Amino acid sequence: MSRIPTSTTPDGFGYRDLNGNGVLDPYEDTRLGPEERTEDLLGRLGLDEKIGLLFHTVIESGPGGTVLEGPGAISKSGTPHVVVGSRVNHFNVHALGSAREAARWQNAVQELAETTPHGIPVTISTDPRHGFSENAGASFAAGYFSQWPEPLGIAALGDLEVLRGYAEAVRSEYVAVGIRAALHPTLDLASEPRWARQMHTFGADPQLVTEFGVEFLRGLQGERLGPASVAGTAKHFPGGGPQADGEDAHFPYGREQVYPGGRFAEHLAPFRAAVAAGTAAIMPYYGMPVGLDLDGETVPEVGFGFNERIVTGLLREELGYDGVVLTDWELVNDNHVGDQVLPARAWGVEHLDPAGRMELLLAAGCDQFGGEECVEVLAGLVRSGRVSEERIDASARRLLLVKMRLGLFDDPFVDEDAAERTVGRAEVVAAGLDAQAASVTVLADEGGLLPLSGADRRVYVEGMSREAAEALGTVVDRPEDADLAVVRLAAPHEPRSDLFLEAWFHQGSLDFPPGLPVRLARLREHCPLVVDVTLDRPAVLGPVLDAADVVVASFGSGGPALARALQGEARGRLPFDLPRSMADVRAHHPDQPGFDDPLLPRGHGIPLGVGAGRS
Known part of the structure; x- marks a missing residue:
């Protein structure tokens, strides 16, 4: 693996x-503290090496865990170009192969990093990858990793012991393959x-999000960062939930973040706690605050990453945060994917060129540019005097210190055999399946049909595999021949x-098509x-409740887990309110967590075997 032999004094x-x-x-001296080692290294680096630290882009694994020489499906450049040519050493990885292949690829990238002047190791990061959702802008399905409910399902359980088991599974499996930074937890309120x-x-x-967010961070990082830690990234500061009309700030039509209910403090609360807990990094959201006043001062209407009042004034000065601030992806340049061009998410500063946007991000207090690799733009800003080298040093110091604390300078390599043994261990997979089943939430059971006992019935299913449904009975092809129908939506x-x-x-709309009921x-x-109903967000469930004998909600549960849930293991509770209608949704303040008169309130869940309807 390592090309650098161990020398002896x-x-x-x-x-x-x-x-x-x-x-x-x-x-290089492991007997010294990380701060002293960082300061020594910083003084040795050339400007190009310092600049490279400030970029965090995407690279991809090649076939069989090889290094990809050229651009990939998402990555803009080949790995050797960015690691050696551009001196970049923080990377978000998307698709990965088996655990052995992922470990092999990570080691190959670290070997490449050893050829740079000071051998600065690479930090590999990832979006969440222990659940069911596959979204290259937010998360990845588990694949070879153990599979758990999505965090919303962990919240539905409300069980700190389950949360701790989930965090330990994430930490141990990430570390095994060399992923040492998590671009999560997401501490936004689902308002x-x-x-x-x-x-x-x-x-x-807000209270549960704060408690669970801090506990998850502790599970990743430990009481302090060390060689067995994964550096967490609390996002999306100062709370990404209150989007105007619910539109997402990835897109120009969703750039506005609004607070008509005056609930900014509740959205900020989990981040206050994350700062106190020592989160290694914080990511501001894309959103552009509109009409937000703090301490009698109107916050500039520019994206949070560009917003000095938010990053420096609130995060750095008021909350006392001195860790890494990593921007969300592609705030500087337009993103070219195939023949599509996606505009840079420079909300409120669209008129600036890439150099101007980068200058403003640094002035706001950010340390690292997510999704960017344009090191030449920052070099030009320094050469022109628009950004000082001292400003680069401040961010480079923070970034190097995290690498030092993680032990990457001492040994960035992982064992392929150990990775294969660790990732997807039977007992951890079983714990994830248990959590999937338990997180299912019974919303209505009009006739006390649940829990289902035995398997002496004929079952018709939709949206569920035949194999999973066989745990409930003999699967038939027509509802006319069934004793029970199970439909997943x-x-x-x-x-x-x-x-x-x-x-x-x-x-968009939370209404089901009118023909479904x-x-x-x-x-x-x-x-x-x-x-x-898989609730990746709330739904207007009234018509479905009227049309079914039993309605349950799941938040990332496979077919086998659902079968177990229906047989008696479901114990989840709603992690958010369910609205009565889209009219109520449109009238609702986006920053208000919950409704004044919900169809079903947060915390609702029916104990199995107790017949109950809805209020």
Whole structure:
């Protein structure tokens, strides 16, 4: 693996000679503290190396865990170009192969990094990848990793022990393959029911989001960052939930973030706690605050990453945060994906050129540019005197310190055999399946049909595999021949376009198509009907509740887990309110967590075996 042999001092101390000068330099000396080592290294770096630290872009794994020499499906450049040519060493990875292949690829990238002048190791990051949703702008399905409910499902359980097991699974599996930074947890409040990013939040309760967010961070990082840690990124500061009309700020039509209910403090609360808990990084949201006043001062209407009042005034000065501030993706340049061009998310500063946007991000207090690799733009800003080298040093110091604390300078490599043993261990997979089943939430059970006992019944299913349904009985092909029908539905949304990212985001109306309740009622004429709705965001469920005998909600549960849930394991509670109608949704303040008169309130969930309807 490593191309750098261990050298030995005359008194017998072994070290990695990262810069190849034959001398034990302080930054190579494991006996010194991370702050002292960081300061020594910073003084040795050339400007190009410092600049490279300030970029965090996407690279991809090649076939079989090889290094991709050229651009990939999403990555803009080949890995050697960005690591060696541009001196970049923070990377978000998308698709990964098996655990062994992921470890092999990580090691190959670290070997490449060893050829740079000071051997600065690479930090590999990822969006969440232990659930069911596959969205290249937000998360990845579990694949070879253990599969758990989405964070919304963890919140539905409300069980700190389950949360701790989930966090440990994430940490241990990430570390095994060399992923040392998580672009999560998402600490946004799910306050706007139409917003597309709720599945990865811990729901709408500010207290629970705060408690679970901090506990998850501790599970990733430990009490302090070390060689067994994953550096967490709390996002999206200062709270990404209150989007105008529920539209997502990835897109120009969703750039406005509004606070008509005056609830800004509730959205900020989880981030206050994350700062106190020592989160390694914080990511401001794309959103542009509109009509937001803080301490009698109107906040500039520019995206949060560009917003000095928010990043420096609120985060750095008021909250006392001195960790890494990583921008969300592609705030500087337009993003070219195939033949599509997606505009830079420079909301409120669209008129600035890339150099002007970058200058403003640094002036606001950000340290690192997400999704960018244009090192030449920053070099030009320094050469022209628009950005000082001292300003670059301030961010480079923070970024190097995280690498030092993670132990990457001492040993960035992982063991392929250990990775294969660790990722997807049977007991962890079983724990994830248990959590999937338990997180299912019974919303209505009019006749006390649940829990289902035995398997002496004929079952008709939709949206569920035949194999999974066989746990409930003999599967038949027609509802006319069934004793029970089980139908799985996705929460409603309005498809927008085939644009990259936009096609994957569920936005718009929460109403089901008007014909759905009619079709469900016809199924119910033949046999009792159980409906499961995967709630990646709330839905207007009244018509479905009227059309079914049993309605349950799931938040990332496979077919086998749903079968177990219906047989008695479901114990979830709603992590957000369900609205009565779209009229109520439109009248609702986007920053208000919950409704004054919901159809079903947050915390609702029926104990199995107790017949109950809806209020």
